[in-house]
Amino acid sequence: MAAPVLAPRRATGGIVAVWVVAAVIGIVIGLFVPADWRAAWLVVGLGGSLALACAVQLAYGRSQGYIQRVAISVLGAFVVLGVISLGFGLASIVPG
Known part of the structure; x- marks a missing residue:
């Protein structure tokens, strides 16, 4: 029988x-x-x-x-890339 993990590492x-x-x-893509x-x-x-x-x-x-940790990771990456994409879109419509 395996011993329980007493203090698991934080996944954050x-x-x-x-x-x-x-x-x-x-940013590299941009x-x-x-x-x-x-x-x-x-x-x-x-x-x-x-x-x-x-x-x-x-x-x-x-x-x-x-599954929850992977979902949170991917959802956060989706939001980060979405915000960066929004920045690309706004930068493309601003005359420069």
Whole structure:
């Protein structure tokens, strides 16, 4: 019989790490991808964030709450990339 885990590690670090990586991906897409292809690459970036979230939460080593932690990670990455996409859209309509 396995001994219970007395003080499990907090999962918030892995969740926030996925959000930060999503922000970095969004900024890199904004800097290096032409405006016509940004929406498509943001979807690819979100897919990469999903894969990263799964990997980070698997590395966490606890099965309890896995789906919830991955969902929070991906939802946060979706919101981060959405805000960055909104910034791209607003920047494209401002005359410069």
